[in-house]
Structure formats: structure tokens, C-alpha cells
Amino acid sequence: MSRAGLTAADAGLVACHACGLVMPAGSAHDGCRRCRAPVHQRKPDSLQRTTALVLAAATLYIPANVFPIMTVVSFGKGQSDTILSGVVAFIDAGMYPLAMLVLFASIIVPMLKLVGLTFLLISVHRRSRWRPRDRTVLYRVVEYVGRWSMIDVFVISLLAALVQLGSIATIVPGIGATSFAAVVVITMFAAASFDPRLIWDVMEEES
Amino acid sequence: MDDWTESTPGIPVMDLAELVACHDCDLLQRRRPLRHGERARCTRCGAGLYKEQHDSLDKTLALTLAGVILFVVANVFPFMSFSLEGRVQECRILSGVMALVADGKWVIAAVVGLASFIAPLLNLLLLLYVLLPLKFDTAPWKLPASYRVIEILGPWSMLEVYLLGAIVAVVKLSGMADIGLGFGFHAFAGLIIVTTAAGAVFDPRLVWNRLARVT
Numbered sequence: 001m002s003r004a005g006l007t008a009a010d011a012g013l014v015a016c017h018a019c020g021l022v023m024p025a026g027s028a029h030d031g032c033r034r035c036r037a038p039v040h041q042r043k044p045d046s047l048q049r050t051t052a053l054v055l056a057a058a059t060l061y062i063p064a065n066v067f068p069i070m071t072v073v074s075f076g077k078g079q080s081d082t083i084l085s086g087v088v089a090f091i092d093a094g095m096y097p098l099a100m101l102v103l104f105a106s107i108i109v110p111m112l113k114l115v116g117l118t119f120l121l122i123s124v125h126r127r128s129r130w131r132p133r134d135r136t137v138l139y140r141v142v143e144y145v146g147r148w149s150m151i152d153v154f155v156i157s158l159l160a161a162l163v164q165l166g167s168i169a170t171i172v173p174g175i176g177a178t179s180f181a182a183v184v185v186i187t188m189f190a191a192a193s194f195d196p197r198l199i200w201d202v203m204e205e206e207s
Numbered sequence: 208m209d210d211w212t213e214s215t216p217g218i219p220v221m222d223l224a225e226l227v228a229c230h231d232c233d234l235l236q237r238r239r240p241l242r243h244g245e246r247a248r249c250t251r252c253g254a255g256l257y258k259e260q261h262d263s264l265d266k267t268l269a270l271t272l273a274g275v276i277l278f279v280v281a282n283v284f285p286f287m288s289f290s291l292e293g294r295v296q297e298c299r300i301l302s303g304v305m306a307l308v309a310d311g312k313w314v315i316a317a318v319v320g321l322a323s324f325i326a327p328l329l330n331l332l333l334l335l336y337v338l339l340p341l342k343f344d345t346a347p348w349k350l351p352a353s354y355r356v357i358e359i360l361g362p363w364s365m366l367e368v369y370l371l372g373a374i375v376a377v378v379k380l381s382g383m384a385d386i387g388l389g390f391g392f393h394a395f396a397g398l399i400i401v402t403t404a405a406g407a408v409f410d411p412r413l414v415w416n417r418l419a420r421v422t
Contacts, residue, residue, distance in 0.1 A: 005234050005235075005250075005251060006234075006235050007228070007232070007233040007234055007235060008226075008228035008233050008234075008235050009233055011235055013223075013226070013228065013235065014228075015227075015228035015230065015233075017230065018354070018355050018358055019354075019411070019414075019415055020227065020228075020230075020257070020411070020412075021223075021415070022223050022226045022227065022228050022235075023223065024223075034351075034415055035351040035354060035355065035415070036351045036352070037351070037355050093382070095378060098375060098378055101371070101375065102375065105371075132232070132252070133251070133252050133253065136231050136232060136252045136253075136254070137252075137253070139231070140231070140254070147362065147365050147368055148368055148371075150318075150322060150365055150368045150369075150372070151368055151371050151372045151375060152372070153315060153318060153319060153372075154303070154319060154322075154323065154365075154368065154369045154371075154372025154373070154376075155372045155375045155376045155379065156315070157303030157304065157306070157315065157316075157319045158287070158298065158303050158372065158373055158376040159376055159379065159380070160303060160306040160307060160310065161298040161302035161303040161305070161306040162287060162289040162296055162298050162302075162376070162380065163289065163296070163380070164296060164306065165291060165294055165296065168291060168292065168294070169291065169383070172310065173307065173310065173312050173315060177312070177315055178312065178314045178315055181314055181315045181318045182314065184318075185318060188362065192362070196231045196232065196252075197231065197232055197233040199232070200232040200233060200234075200251075200252070201233075
């Protein structure tokens with residue numbers, strides 16, 4: 001072992017997720033003795049759960065991008081927008097900062113989450129010892145950035161509330177929006193079910 | 208206070224309350240006193256472990272109370288208005304959810320309702336419910352469960368993301384009609400500032416330290 005230090009698991013201790021109390025692993029069967037939250041040495045079935053959720057999100061990512069997220073009906077004419085066509089519309093209108101924002105939140109962030117989590121899952125599965133600190137930082141980025149992809153979902157809900165002028169103009173959310181909201185929610189659960197301590201567990205073993 | 212007597216070779220017997228285990232890499236570290244505003248980071252992976260704030264309870268309580276007031280104002284007054292050819296449509300924060308429900312879009316309605324209304328409101332109310340009694344040296348009923356709900360709801364409260372979404376919606380519609388920002392919009396922006404500040408000054412350790420003192 002190259003590094004001086006001891007993990008809680010090595011020491012027969014376990015820390016509560018909710019309140020941070022460190023206690024002997026044997027005393028934690030009924031949950032944390034301070035806040036009574038369930039206590040686990042590692043998140044239960046972390047790899048299986050995260051893999052299942054990532055696969056589900058990746059599947060829904062296709063309809064989210066292919067189908068319209070909303071349709072603007074104006075004077076009997078309907079015009080559908082997908083996530084990508086929304087970005088293109090901002091570029092055509094010369095609104096580059098907004099195009100960047102939507103591109104980042106709706107396209108880059110979900111991709112980054114799916115690719116990042118897949119990479120983390122594979123690296124843990126293969127018992128990789130490569131740059132554990134950087135991989136932990138990647139996990140923290142994936143976990144933090146996920147909420148920002150909700151922007152488009154909120155935009156659609158506000159447009160649907162505001163633009164209700166009967167035959168003049170009405171905005172109707174499409175199936176793409178439902179799929180996209182599901183992708184965001186499922187990837188948030190996926191990030192929460194991944195346990196970054198698995199990245200480090202292999203480092204404790206003799207190589 | 209309990210001694211950790213099952214001593215592992217190489218580790219001296221020490222008090223468990225002095226230890227902190229990194230939530231990201233599980234490294235055991237000894238707690239050290241920090242100065243006001245400082246934050247302890249894991250020596251191995253850099254995760255934030257704990258922080259030190261003077262008067263954390265009073266500051267968090269004040270900001271949370273302000274947050275509850277701003278939350279009510281933000282939801283009572285109009286958020287935005289949209290006028291086109293003489294017709295004016297006003298909306299509040301919950302109007303989006305209601306429009307989605309009316310349209311049968313239950314999934315998005317639930318997600319938007321949770322992220323923009325239910326999670327932030329419950330978060331504010333539960334924080335008050337936990338901190339106010341502790342301020343007066345009593346423990347509220349079911350404190351541990353209430354605190355855990357706050358922790359679980361945290362990531363689902365997306366006020367700042369919602370505000371950015373509102374700005375995108377304004378720009379999107381500005382070519383098509385006249386968009387006005389209502390009083391609710393400004394209160395909502397204030398709410399974000401106040402809740403972010405509350406998150407920054409809140410030190411969760413105070414909950415457990417106070418609880419240990421009053422029970």
C-alpha cells in the first residue's frame with residue numbers, strides 16, 4: 001500500500017450518511033444511534049442500482065431528443081420544437097448566450113452525466129487504480145450539475161401557463177418533454193445511488 | 208461519549224466523537240477546531256467535511272424566517288404577465304403546474320411541482336420546525352426523522368434553476384408578445400438569495416450538539 005491512512009471500513013467503523021456520526025460497525029444494525037437513519041458501510045447494491053438507472057435514462061434519452069418537447073399552435077398552424085431545434089432557434093435569432101445556456105443544460109449536462117456515470121461504473125467494475133482522486137471529482141461534478149438540466153422542463157411549464165390565448169397562440173408540451181423530465185430525474189437517482197467510496201476500496205488492497 | 212476500545216493495530220484508542228469519515232472516500236480523520244468561516248476538506252480526495260460558523264443557529268433561523276415570508280409573497284403575487292393583441296395572461300409559480308395538470312401531463316407536473324414548490328416549502332418549514340425549538344432549548348417531536356426529510360429533499364429543491372428557466376422563457380416570448388415581470392418574480396429572486404445564504408451559514412453539527420444538550 002502506497003498511502004498512509006485508514007478508512008472507516010478498515011477500522012471496523014461506519015459513518016452515518018445523514019448526521020456523520022462515526023460508530024463501530026457492529027453497533028449499527030438498528031440504524032444510527034444518534035439520528036436513527038439506516039447505516040451502511042457502503043450504499044447497498046450500488047453498482048447494480050446505478051447500472052440499471054443509467055440504462056433506463058440512456059433509453060429515455062432517445063425519445064427525449066427525437067420527439068417534440070412542445071408545440072406552438074397559432075392561428076390553426078402548429079409548430080413543433082425538439083430540444084435541438086430550440087437551441088438552433090436561439091442561434092438563428094442571434095441569441096448566442098442563451099443558445100449556449102440551453103445547449104449546456106439540455107444537451108451537454110445529460111450526456112456528461114450518462115457518459116461520466118458509465119465511465120465510473122466501468123472503472124469500478126474493472127477494479128481500476130487509475131487517478132482515484134480525479135474520478136471522485138468527476139463524481140462530484142456529475143452529482144452537482146444534474147439539477148441544471150431541469151431548465152428546459154421549467155421553461156416548458158412556464159410557456160404552457162402563459163401562452164393560453166385560445167386560437168391566437170397556445171403552447172402544448174409534447175412527449176419529448178415527459179421523456180426529458182424522466183431522464184433528469186432518473187440520472188439524479190443514478191448519481192445518488194453510486195457510492196464513490198467504491199473507487200477507493202480497491203486502493204486499500206495490496207497490488 | 209464512548210471510547211473506541213476495539214483498537215486496531217497502529218491506531219491509538221481514541222474518542223469516536225473526534226473522528227470523521229470522509230463521505231466520498233471513507234478515510235478516517237481526526238476533527239480539528241476550525242476558525243469562523245473555515246471548511247475542513249478530506250486530505251485524500253478533497254471532499255468538504257465540516258465547517259465552522261459563528262452563531263449558525265441564529266443566522267440560519269433569521270434567514271429561514273425571511274425565506275418563509277418571501278416564499279408566500281412570491282407565490283401570492285403574479286410571477287409574470289404576457290400580453291398579446293390586447294389580451295393579458297398572468298401567471299403565478301404554480302400556474303405552470305396547473306396548466307400541465309389540465310393538459311394531462313402528470314409526470315412533468317409532478318416534477319415541476321416538487322422542484323419549484325413542495326421541496327423548497329417543506330425544506331423551509333421543517334428547518335424552522337427543527338431549529339426554533341432548539342433555539343429555546345427543547346427538542347421538537349421526531350427531530351431525527353424531520354432532519355432526514357430535510358436532507359432528502361435538499362437536491363430536489365431547484366429554485367435557482369427555476370429562475371434561470373423563467374429568464375429563458377421571457378427571452379423566448381419577448382419576440383412574440385410583451386412580457387412583464389411581476390412582484391412575485393422579484394420576491395422569488397430574493398427567496399433564492401435568502402435560502403442560499405441560509406444553506407451557507409447552516410452547520411448541521413449544531414442540530415446534534417444542541418439535541419445532546421437538551422435531552
